[in-house]
Amino acid sequence: MLKISPQFVNAIVNAERLEELYPLLQNAIELEHATIPPYLTALFSFKPNTETAIRSIIHSIVIEEMLHMSIAANILNALGGKPDIANPNFVPEYPTHLPMGIGGSLIVPIEKFSRDLVKNVFMEIEEPEEPLDLKKTFAANEITTFKTIGEFYMALQAKINDIAPEILPGDPAKQVTSEFFPSDQLYPILTKEDAINAINIIIEQGEGTSTSPVDEEGEIAHYYRFQEIYVGKELVKDPTAPHGYSFSGPEIPFDESNVLPMFPNTKASMLPAGSQERRQVDLFNQSYSDLLYGLHRTFNGEPGYLNNTIGVMFDLRLICQKLAETPFPGVEGYTIGPSYEFVKVGAHSVTP
Template sequence: MSGGNVTGTREEPDESAISPVGRRSVLASAALAAAAPVTAAGSGHAAVAAGSGPAAVAVAASGPAAFAPDGPPGVPGCGAVARLLAVPESGRGATWLRSALQVAVELELATIPPYLCGWWSVVDRRGEAARLIQRIVGDEMYHLGVVCNLLVAVGGRPRMRDRAPIYPGPLPGGVRAGLNIYLSGLTRSFVHDVMMAIEAPDEPLARTRHSSPSIGDFYTDLLRAFHRTAPRLSTRGQLSSTIGSDVLKPVRTLDDVERSIEIVKEQGEGTASSPADAFHDDHPAHYYAFAEIYHGRQLRETSHGWQFTGPAVPFPDARPMARVPAGGWPHPPGDVQLLVDRFDGIYNDLLAALDDAWGDGGPRSLGTAVRAMRALEDPAVRLMETTIPDAPGNYGPQFRRL
């Protein structure tokens, strides 16, 4: 989320009739990661298979208790998506929607710290790779706002501070089982094993009906539940925010719901479109953008299909931030500990402000979150420029929940 002119209103519930579902929206325009106004109202030549559509996950039906977002301590929502998708469609009412949307909040939140680490580590951010990552960070902040608005619209309240992810660890909700999300500076392995793995669309992955659910599966079923339930959508407590050139708006109708979820899917997570469909406004979906960085070439359609044969995308010089170990940096020097504590304090203030923004705080709390977001970069970069004694690499931010 980026900040600036904070204006807006907090609206009463929208009592108008819900309109029929409309056409699919085009991709939203690029959002920058920092420095945009906020208002509130609420050279490998590898080929890429074109995605066709999300595969439904067939799981045994169970009762409503199955979708309670519980799990092992410190792993928010572990397995929650599988439990949510196990509930029969007849049981997917307003309570199910609120549980599912809370998991969506956690999923979107979980992508931002690793992407920020990759972006902050780049020494010269004028290059194509840095530009791609910066846009994606902005998109993820926009997506977080979208799912928070959707949750508020159906009577819920987003929880972030006590449900923030712990790194290294799995994605919230049990999606992409086996994927370990860690924090590191930008390397090709980090791009491939973390960034591309998070965003991978359904079709390029070899998955079976017994595989863990993907983010695409989850959002597809979420939209289907909105259609079936057709809940009354309240605008009370929703926010409006300008994020780069994307504009977050309150959702009032099922058309708005569909548009919001399709944007989230097509911009990155679980996109069901082909690379051609993902290139609206010249912006590749997140998976393909990260793949361009990994392969060092832009993606182009050729007579042999989609291949990374376009202009070069040079891999940037990056500060050698080492992987943050489980539990954080052990026994760092005093000056490093001060930076770590400063960063974690600001991060927790940010999470608290986001909780308040979709609670009772509204635009003012959102502005506080924006300022905290900007304040994270200085201690993060200073850590990334500090060598770890007797070990390879440099320190970096932990994004530790206090």
């Protein structure tokens, strides 16, 4: 499971002022973002028009991680803080531990899709505190030294309920909504109740509930969607199974030959200076940085700018797909992977 150092949960529990929650919500924004590049890379590593079922699952999870990042930023704004996204320190240097003192041996890479990656990394990231045993697919780790991301969010929820005023002090004009997300999931956080309900969305979409692998809307939580990919079967209702669900639905096929041989953890410095391949990686990093600058503007007073960032996301996908089909110079049998390196450009200077 995602094992967070208990100091972060303790910091929430001991907070006496809303201002003390600002860095913790910033950590949450960074964590939600940090999962997106690994998931996107696995998604982009498939050959075009293949592995439709797996693509659909991963794509849906990426969209919800973007939603969770947006919710966390809205809550930070609602409490009176300022999200800091256009910052080199915001971007993990993959392969890496995730933000917030992740414990254990979990290292998150940027690499091509494999079922082992899904089981050993993606499911580890999304694993709830007490995974439901659905036909005993495989055992959950029993580690109690660390806290989970669910516990972090529940502590945050309880603290907001305890110390925040009913009407939150942040500027309502900074709240971000978008047609890209359902209006009942990304909405203005104006009250204490709004914040509490929004945190429930993050917890349930990631982990499910304590008694079911689906959230209150009947959507399968991230952990169990990744488990579908690993098991190779859809999770469906099954009244004879524990918790009413089992991996007994239609097959989720996977043909390993449909995965491009993307070089793991590519860095721009690995490519020859001045080469076409290096320019492609530099272009990817520039677009990725443009996206972060755009999100910073969006969550710091220009909520309408979100539509511009969505356009950049599509550009990023096209550039990454081209990279994944380009042979890696000097490394036989590999193509180039995306590197997700922050590019600080004077023209993009942003005052956090």
